[in-house]
């Protein structure tokens with residue numbers, strides 16, 4: 001439900017809700033003899049939170065890396081659909097991009113933003129500076145010129161600053177906006193990372209285990225912020241997580257991987273009740289108990 005009014009759309013895609021934004025078609029990825037992904041297909045629809053879950057080593061990060069162009073599957077295709085916003089506010093012509101043939105920087109320019117499992121922020125810079133860096137893809141003047149407050153860069157910086165302020169508000173980062181990221185608690189740093197990805201105005205936001213390493217309270221907070229991003233900013237989210245319980249409350253759709261294969265795909269309730277999923281997770285628990 002909308003509780004706050006924002007001037008800027010943080011959503012980079014203007015496809016109608018429910019339309020496919022990302023199509024993964026029969027991709028397979030091997031590293032030597034290791035089959036990291038085996039014939040995976042899934043569809044992410046506009047306006048949804050789509051979780052990809054699975055035990056350790058199931059292939060979740062490999063799949064995310066294929067989507068963002070860091071890994072190249074030997075077989076299959078990944079397509080992104082996007083539509084510009086026409087001047088009259090309607091959706092422009094839908095374009096399809098073959099992500100599997102593009103390098104990571106071009107995929108990022110198409111609006112595919114991601115956060116990483118390990119925090120990748122500039123620890124010596126403030127929250128505000130890190131978020132402004134998240135805008136660089138949209139900046140015509142250099143980030144350095146903006147930071148030095150030079151000439152025409154000043155006008156541009158003010159425009160970008162407005163959008164960044166809205167992200168700060170959405171993620172409740174006001175109290176730490178001028179603090180160096182390195183001085184902040186882990187959970188807050190993860191929130192800044194989410195903010196930086198959001199500043200790109202993503203068509204698709206890929207989150208790689210945003211709750212990893214958090215205590216129960218921090219996980220709950222983070223889940224709340226992901227929901228806000230979804231409900232207030234209408235951004236389509238693909239979320240990777242290995243703790244099944246964390247994603248069940250916030251996802252519209254869940255794809256389950258195990259040993260590189262897709263074993264289930266459906267609503268959280270369908271997936272929770274699927275015997276193959278129960279077995280994969282119980283098996284993983286047994287292995288952990290045997291090791292521990």
Ligand SMILES: Nc1ncnc2c1ncn2[C@@H]1O[C@H](COP(=O)(O)OP(=O)(O)OP(=O)(O)O)[C@@H](O)[C@H]1O
Pocket residue numbers: 031034035036054055056057058059060061062063242
């Ligand atoms: N760059 C790589 N080189 C070789 N093998 C890799 C590489 N990346 C992933 N793998 C292998 O692919 C398989 C799937 O790994 P991946 O990291 O995608 O799983 P995951 O589900 O993300 O696991 P986790 O929850 O532990 O992060 C594993 O066997 C892993 O060792």
